[in-house]
Amino acid sequence: xxxxxxxxxxxxxxxxxxxxxxxxxxxxxxxxxxxxxxxxxxxxxxxxxxxxxxxxxxxxxxxxxxxxxxxxxxxxxxxxxxxxxxxxxxxxxxxxxxxxxxxxxxxxxxxxxxxxxxxxxxxxxxxxxx
Amino acid sequence: xxxxxxxxxxxxxxxxxxxxxxxxxxxxxxxxxxxxxxxxxxxxxxxxxxxxxxxxxxxxxxxxxxxxxxxxxxxxxxxxxxxxxxxxxxxxxxxxxxxxxxxxxxxxxxxxxxxxxxxxxxxxxxxxxxxxxxxxxxxxxxxxxxxxxxxxxxxxxxxxxxxxxxxxxxxxxxxxxxxxxxxxxxxxxxxxxxxxxxxxxxxxxxxxxxxxxxxxxxxxxxxxxxxxxxxxxxxxxxxxxxxxxxxxxxxxxxxxxxxxxxxxxxxxxxxxxxxxxxxxx
Numbered sequence: 505x506x507x508x509x510x511x512x513x514x515x516x517x518x519x520x521x522x523x524x525x526x527x528x529x530x531x532x533x534x535x536x537x538x539x540x541x542x543x544x545x546x547x548x549x550x551x552x553x554x555x556x557x558x559x560x561x562x563x564x565x566x567x568x569x570x571x572x573x574x575x576x577x578x579x580x581x582x583x584x585x586x587x588x589x590x591x592x593x594x595x596x597x598x599x600x601x602x603x604x605x606x607x608x609x610x611x612x613x614x615x616x617x618x619x620x621x622x623x624x625x626x627x628x629x630x631x632x633x634x
Numbered sequence: 635x636x637x638x639x640x641x642x643x644x645x646x647x648x649x650x651x652x653x654x655x656x657x658x659x660x661x662x663x664x665x666x667x668x669x670x671x672x673x674x675x676x677x678x679x680x681x682x683x684x685x686x687x688x689x690x691x692x693x694x695x696x697x698x699x700x701x702x703x704x705x706x707x708x709x710x711x712x713x714x715x716x717x718x719x720x721x722x723x724x725x726x727x728x729x730x731x732x733x734x735x736x737x738x739x740x741x742x743x744x745x746x747x748x749x750x751x752x753x754x755x756x757x758x759x760x761x762x763x764x765x766x767x768x769x770x771x772x773x774x775x776x777x778x779x780x781x782x783x784x785x786x787x788x789x790x791x792x793x794x795x796x797x798x799x800x801x802x803x804x805x806x807x808x809x810x811x812x813x814x815x816x817x818x819x820x821x822x823x824x825x826x827x828x829x830x831x832x833x834x835x836x837x838x839x840x841x842x843x844x845x846x847x848x849x850x851x852x853x854x855x856x857x858x859x860x861x862x863x864x865x866x867x868x869x870x871x872x873x874x875x876x877x878x879x880x881x882x883x884x885x886x887x888x889x890x891x892x893x894x895x896x897x898x899x900x901x902x903x904x905x906x907x908x909x910x911x912x913x914x915x
Binding site: 506507509510511514516517518520 | 780812
């Protein structure tokens with residue numbers, strides 16, 4: 505397997521050391537990595553799931569808005585950052601593998617490197633009520 | 635391909651009785667192809683000796699800079715062909731988000747840091763910014779990629795007639811990796827070095843020294859050899875020796891690392907003046 509772009513490698517290394525939950529996707533929106541603090545909220549372990557296609561991670565957590573309406577994958581901040589290449593922020597609910605519903609607040613931004621190379625997007629998120 | 639090491643020292647030129655065998659000049663390597671093209675990798679102080687060795691009739695030079703730290707550009711104005719009218723010189727180097735390569739080089743090549751300004755150079759200079767896909771330079775195919783080191787820094791993979799040489803003189807792939815080496819997918823520089831016939835790689839520190847210099851952008855010899863093993867290279871040249879390391883100490887570091895790692899590849903000590911013939915065998 506060939507290596508990730510250097511900026512993505514650095515982003516993952518940073519994520520591995522932060523206590524803030526972080527999720528990284530590639531230019532197609534496929535999940536490349538999430539860190540240990542994210543595992544606590546998502547209810548999944550990266551070592552168990554490994555990378556996930558966009559269609560899988562964007563639905564597996566059953567994201568819903570404050571009124572309980574399902575959020576379409578393209579309306580999730582991380583997909584907005586990936587597809588439209590601009591930062592996005594939203595507060596919504598997800599259901600982890602442990603079937604617990606959690607309210608999260610998430611900010612995503614595109615990873616645009618020198619030479620206008622689009623490398624994917626990175627999201628930080630947290631539970632606002634905890 | 636024929637490689638010649640004109641400068642193998644890292645960070646600062648370090649001439650003296652303790653550095654006679656490995657040399658005191660900073661990074662400069664030439665790669666000569668089968669059709670006679672010569673690529674110059676970096677313009678540390680070693681490039682001065684290279685310039686002196688070239689015939690006055692030379693009319694073309696190709697210089698590939700990995701980065702703009704002083705130990706990689708300090709010799710540039712002392713490279714003879716640059717001072718000759720009619721010589722066409724192509725210089726490649728890393729792009730930045732703000733200033734052009736030319737503007738950044740001018741910070742050094744202008745008073746008060748240097749008495750001669752870049753615009754007073756007599757040769758016909760062209761500046762090219764990388765990474766920008768794959769470069770074709772006569773018989774060579776050159777791939778440039780950013781690698782982990784402070785400020786934009788490139789590594790090069792040079793291919794000719796099925797042979798591959800990889801040059802990554804400043805590189806800290808172990809930076810913050812919880813375990814090293816990680817998988818190939820998450821290792822800086824892997825694509826550049828994968829399966830190379832020869833890898834020239836940063837080996838500035840001892841393992842002990844690395845722990846107090848973490849984040850400076852360099853590797854220990856042990857880390858460099860682990861990287862070489864991960865990449866599956868055939869031959870490995872430790873390079874960019876620390877300025878405080880004597881010849882005897884570098885000998886001992888190589889001996890110790892080889893005994894500990896038992897590499898399946900050949901280790902060729904990176905000594906100034908050494909030449910290596912590379913073919914895919």
